[in-house]
Amino acid sequence: MIKRRVTKRIKVGNIYIGGDAPITVQTMTKTDTRDVFATIKQILNLESKGCEAIRIAVPDFEAVKNLGTIKRAVKIPIIADIHFNWKLALEAIKQGADQIRINPGNIGAKWKVYEIIASAKDYNIPIRIGVNAGSLEKELLLKYGHPTPEALFESAEGHIKIFAEMDFHNIEVSLKASDVLMTLDAYRLFSSKYDYPLHIGISEAGPPSTGIIKSSVGIGILLFEGIGDTIRVSLTAPPEEEIRVAYEILKSLGIRKRGPEIISCPTCGRCKIDLQALVTKVEESLKEIDEPITVAVMGCVVNGPGEAREADFGIAGGKKMGLIFRKGSVIKKVKEEDILKSLLEVISEYSGSSL
């Protein structure tokens, strides 16, 4: 059982982050924010996949003017991602952003941060202090020589002190690096001293082939240590894939449930059906299901019946045939070519959706 570290709770639009709120899943749009239609379309699709908050890049004034229209068209909270120009933050707040993310490394003079805080106070919205190893303040790079967990921590702490001067505590913090061990130590250091809610993730984790592994290891370890209130998986891939992976991480640690969990064996010399093809088809057929069901797809009688019995639904392969299980009982014996159809029929009956 994972014991989550106690953090303060903040409200971001219609969700809570931190405290006893569920660990939420978020991502970032990858459309040009100036293209309102494409951005709204992407967010609506992400909402349907379980995205619970969306960050949007605000690179210029043309982009920021669209935030209000985007916000009105979607349900999930909008987080405006601001770099370099503090005036974009003020306009994003006016447009109705539910949270502002600023990067301490590039927002500039203290008075600019004060301006952003004053506006966030007026509109009663939280700010994320989003520290990134790739854009640390020059002084910290000089002091430490290169990004380190201590430098990430110090960057966040420096901004927390500025926020405290204005008695502003409606804060969330992230301390990301593309290096997993650096990220882990930075979050550990931070959470040993502060109880602000934490947005966690591995920055610039890479393409799916390696990025999913880095993210799963990094985010998984932090969550296991009880650290993290909202997660973002950063992949060079469509944002829907980031959401899928984020839920898989949460599911694998028993933190959240969403959609099917497929248990399938690696196959071996005992397998007498084309299990790899079958699993691919099962996964594809079930990808739109939101209900948390477990489906075991197993190659033979060694572990097959055991796993299939424990799952909500399952099949155990035999010699060119399969046994179909539902809630622990064998309900059918079918030919290999009918396994997929029969399994989907049984799941359909249960879920009420046509597969």
Ligand code: SF4
């Ligand atoms: Fe091999 Fe059967 Fe185990 Fe699959 S369930 S790996 S086919 S022994």
